Amino acid sequence: MKINKLSILFLLDKTKMNKQGKCPVRCRMTYFGKRKLFSTGLFINPDHWHSKYQQAHPPNKENDFINAQLSLIKQQINQAFLLLQYQGESFTVDDIYRKFKGEPESKEKAVLEVFEEHNQRVKKLVGKDYVMATFWKLRQAKELLASYIKFEYKKDDYAFKDLDLGFIKEYEFYLKSEKNLAQATVYKAIQRFRKIIKIAIAKRYLDKDPFILYEVKRPKKQVVYLTPEELKKLEKHNFSQRRLQEVKDMFVFCCYTGLAYQEMADLEPKHIVKGFDGKLWIYISRKKTNRVVSIPLLPPAIRIIEQYKGGSKVLPVISNQKFNSYLKEIADVVGIEKKLTHHIARKTFASTVLLYNNVPMEIVSELLGHSSIKITQEHYGKVVQKKVSEEMKRLSRNFKKQHLKSKKK
CATH class of the missing domain: 1.10.443.10 (Intergrase catalytic core)
Known part of the structure; x- marks a missing residue:
């Protein structure tokens, strides 16, 4: 699915059949890999629904009305989608739904949503400001965070307003205990997550920085080189x-x-x-x-x-x-x-x-x-410290030689 493509699909909920033998028609919107399912308020005999063509058949007064209403819903959703695109701001499938329903747009953002927006911006700048390796590393960092949210909270995303120091500490523990990652990899994953937090604060999705009292152990790297x-x-x-x-x-x-x-x-x-x-x-x-x-x-x-x-x-x-x-x-x-x-x-x-x-x-x-x-x-x-140490040893040896020479004299 293309990132900027909106998918609209009408589905029957056959588990909620009414006394007249009709079931509700639901609409499912998919955008950025996220779905929004809602009721259209329409009911239909399941035998009259043609899933492939997304229409009621055969033509009759009742089915024609259902088809007209579904066409209108699809048109209004697409209109809401185009309006949000025109505004130039990033938005979610929930924002499209709110726009379609005429409800005020939500300014509340979720962590993985903003992470993905940032990653896509980086991807567009590969070859200009970034290299492809940077994008891959950010994508991996987002996937690690998503796996933790799913593991710990059984959710597809996590609201910024609920973030706290406990979330970060437990995330670090998860990376070490469940993912068995080395300290250097954990450090990088946390740092990339921290960057998203800074973006959220700058865009006012988040009021307080949950990283204020957090300290991650920086890995001690030994530089390996040829002597x-x-x-x-x-x-x-x-x-x-x-x-x-x-x-x-x-x-x-x-x-x-x-x-x-x-x-x-x-x-x-x-x-x-x-x-x-x-x-x-x-x-x-x-x-x-x-x-x-x-x-x-x-x-x-x-x-x-x-x-x-x-x-x-x-x-x-x-x-x-x-x-x-x-x-x-x-x-x-x-x-x-x-x-x-x-x-x-x-x-x-x-x-x-x-x-x-x-x-x-x-x-x-x-x-x-x-x-x-x-x-x-x-x-x-x-x-540099090693070089200084070696030079001091050399200097010490020279002093010892000079001392021995002066003694002989």
């Missing part, structure tokens, strides 16, 4: 199988550029230009943030580009799934005891290539294309 020794070991290894050699080269290329998978896959010769310093740079738009990032090409990355020169793309084309699958083989062969994925190349660029070589955090943030330096600090703060 300088592991990276060199990988670079030096040559594979006899072409597919593994290509994936290895592409992975190493991203270790020295920090490109995400889609940016690597989209990279064309036109994205590589001479910069203001006469050196080669990558100029490409990040899919996730839609920001243009400028990355200076380091010698190892330039050598890999030279190997694959001549195609419409800078590097061979391979799906993300196959890429990560081949990386597992590569790790086994080379002897790297880490679960290699494409994203580890990006983390290696930030950690081993940049931070371990004393590149300032603000430059790392710029090269990664992060929207804020806080994101970089959040992810790589511990890497």
Whole structure:
């Protein structure tokens, strides 16, 4: 069913037959996957109802009257639907019914209804302000919330006015106990739900923020990346199988550029230009943030580009799934005891290539294309601490050597 399509269907309620052997005709409207069933006030002999054509037959005075009334009801519903569309506001199947009946429109909104409206807005902006992955994640978050509401309250939706801190805490418990989700996944689901709450408050569907006294445990992420020794070991290894050699080269290329998978896959010769310093740079738009990032090409990355020169793309084309699958083989062969994925190349660029070589955090943030330096600090703060610790150990060793030399003298 199309999102903007209204379905109108007339049904007989044969369980409520009257003494004359007639049963009531009911109308069912369906919009946005939600139904509204109501009585038309008309009664008909069930033998005279043609369900396929939605009409009473054979033609006679009584049946003609029923058909005229049903046609009028359908016309009035469609008119109410068009008026609501013309107003440009989001609305529900209940709003259509109220408009049809001439009742005041309800301003009360439900959680999943607003969640779906937000998701559809995001979907329309995919390729402009968002990537498809963002839409899929929001859709998954909405489905998780819907499953909880159905499980806990046996409802298809939940009114904003009934939301409180207890709802959120029980939702978190449900995600952990019933869905067996990891803390990181729970955190993301709660954060996406929180965004819908902020929208509801901004649009005045909700007066108070139920999240005010709520605290969710932020997952402690350990940044996994290749050490300088592991990276060199990988670079030096040559594979006899072409597919593994290509994936290895592409992975190493991203270790020295920090490109995400889609940016690597989209990279064309036109994205590589001479910069203001006469050196080669990558100029490409990040899919996730839609920001243009400028990355200076380091010698190892330039050598890999030279190997694959001549195609419409800078590097061979391979799906993300196959890429990560081949990386597992590569790790086994080379002897790297880490679960290699494409994203580890990006983390290696930030950690081993940049931070371990004393590149300032603000430059790392710029090269990664992060929207804020806080994101970089959040992810790589511990890497910096480790580097500081190593430098202090080195400094301590130097002091000990100097002390020993002075003693000998």
